[in-house]
Amino acid sequence: MFLTLAGIDHAVFWPGIIVLGFLIGFLSGTFGIGGGFLLIPLLRYVFGVPFETAIGSGLCVVAISSISGAIVHYRKGNVSLKLGVILICSSVPGVEVGIRILIFLKTLSLKGFDNLTPQSFDIYLGIAFILLLLFSSTLMIFDIIKTSRKNAPLAMRDLKNYSITFFTHWYRVKNKTGSINHDSLNLLFIIVFGFVVGILSGLLGIGGGIIVTPVIVSLIGLPSVLVIGTSLFQLSITGSVGALLHTLRGHTDFILVLLIASTSIAGSVTGARFASKIRGIKIRVLYAAFLLLSTAFIVVEMIFQ
Numbered sequence: 001m002f003l004t005l006a007g008i009d010h011a012v013f014w015p016g017i018i019v020l021g022f023l024i025g026f027l028s029g030t031f032g033i034g035g036g037f038l039l040i041p042l043l044r045y046v047f048g049v050p051f052e053t054a055i056g057s058g059l060c061v062v063a064i065s066s067i068s069g070a071i072v073h074y075r076k077g078n079v080s081l082k083l084g085v086i087l088i089c090s091s092v093p094g095v096e097v098g099i100r101i102l103i104f105l106k107t108l109s110l111k112g113f114d115n116l117t118p119q120s121f122d123i124y125l126g127i128a129f130i131l132l133l134l135f136s137s138t139l140m141i142f143d144i145i146k147t148s149r150k151n152a153p154l155a156m157r158d159l160k161n162y163s164i165t166f167f168t169h170w171y172r173v174k175n176k177t178g179s180i181n182h183d184s185l186n187l188l189f190i191i192v193f194g195f196v197v198g199i200l201s202g203l204l205g206i207g208g209g210i211i212v213t214p215v216i217v218s219l220i221g222l223p224s225v226l227v228i229g230t231s232l233f234q235l236s237i238t239g240s241v242g243a244l245l246h247t248l249r250g251h252t253d254f255i256l257v258l259l260i261a262s263t264s265i266a267g268s269v270t271g272a273r274f275a276s277k278i279r280g281i282k283i284r285v286l287y288a289a290f291l292l293l294s295t296a297f298i299v300v301e302m303i304f305q
Contacts, residue, residue, distance in 0.1 A: 003255070012047045014259055021260035024061060025267025029069035030275045031228060031287050033209030033235075036062045038294050039260070040205045041129050044122065045301040049256065051125055052106060055205030056243065056251025057260070062206070063239035065264040070232035072272035078229030086187070087194040087234040091208060094198020095242045099249070102203050126302045128204060130295055136214040137291035143218035144284050194234075201242050209235050210291075217284065224283050228275055 002011035020042060024035035036058045043054035073079055108114075109121035193215065197208035212231045217224050246252055275283065 003259075012049070017047065017256070017259045018263050021061065022263035022267040024260065025065040025068075025264030025269075026271040026274075027267075027290070028062070028065040028209075028232065028235075028264070029072065029268040029271025029273070031209070031213060031271075031283075031290070033213060033231070035065065036201075036204070036206035036239075037129055037132060037210045038298075041126060041298045041301065043256075045126070045298070049253075051122060052102070052246075052251045053253050053256070055102070056246030056249070057253050057256045058205040059201070059239050059243040059246055060252060060257045061260045061264055063236060063243050064261045065268040066209075066232050066235035066239055068265045069268040069272045070229065070236045072269055073225075073229030073232055073275075076229070076272075076276055078226050078276075079233050080226065080230045081233070083190070084230045084233040086190050087197070087212070087230075088237045090191040090194030091198030091201065091234065091238045092241050094195040094200075095202040095238060096245060098199040098202025098204075099242070099245055100202075101199070103249070123302070125204065126298065130298055130302075132200070132204070132206070132210060133291050133295040133298070136210050137288050137295065139214040139218040140284055140288035140291065143214075144281060144288060148281065198238060201238055202245070205242070205246075208238055213287070225275060228283075232272075 001013060001015060003014040004011045020039065024039050027033055027035045027038070036055075039058045039061065040051070040054045043049040043058065044051050049057070070079065105116070105121065105124075109116045109118050197211050200206055200211065201208045209231045212234065213224075213227055216222055216227045216231075243252070278286070
């Protein structure tokens with residue numbers, strides 16, 4: 001029931017990792033997230049896997065689970081190839097930047113530069129995950145409150161029909177009259193946003209869906225189920241590139257990847273089918289609640305670690 005992995009000085013409980021794989025896959029298909037924000041801290045704090053190995057192996061799982069979930073959403077018409085391709089083209093360069101930042105910080109910690117030790121390095125990355133979760137959950141909560149005050153069901157709009165225009169306005173495009181065009185998105189905002197998502201992906205091993213879904217749903221106001229499908233499409237490519245780059249740097253344990261991936265695909269397909277049955281504010285409430293629970297869990301694990 002226990003297995004020794006490379007780079008780990010103790011045996012890990014492999015059935016627990018298999019269960020974790022299904023959970024991560026289910027989250028990927030349900031909420032359009034890779035699940036790395038939960039997978040990486042759990043591998044580190046529960047199973048004792050070094051952060052760099054957890055990040056490299058985790059991105060491999062993120063890519064696998066995202067691909068299977070994206071296929072299901074694409075068949076249901078929940079993917080905007082136009083928006084997804086723009087996010088991919090802008091996030092992929094950011095992945096390399098994020099990996100270089102991770103390696104740089106890890107090197108400094110090994111040298112003990114300015115009191116940055118391997119222990120404090122783990123703590124700082126854990127805090128980064130917590131802040132990321134709090135940011136995403138806060139966005140969703142504000143969006144839920146705003147939507148609830150309207151006392152009206154959300155209109156389902158076709159994401160494929162949105163035009164993406166280069167304009168200097170922040171994230172929406174304004175008409176000549178000065179009013180906001182709710183059917184257009186700012187290309188510059190999407191490019192910058194995608195690049196930041198890529199950096200976080202390479203640095204923390206997350207696919208980026210934990211940022212993509214709340215931002216596009218809350219700030220831009222696109223339908224939840226369509227954003228989830230598009231997010232998974234973007235994650236499948238960005239995660240694959242990140243996994244490859246980390247693997248080339250020796251940050252991947254393929255036995256660990258195999259254990260997690262053995263059930264993540266089934267979990268992703270199950271989650272995608274579940275997401276298609278719930279719409280609008282319900283899925284947002286579930287997403288926000290899960291983010292808050294994940295935050296509390298990681299905090300507890302860090303304290304006892």
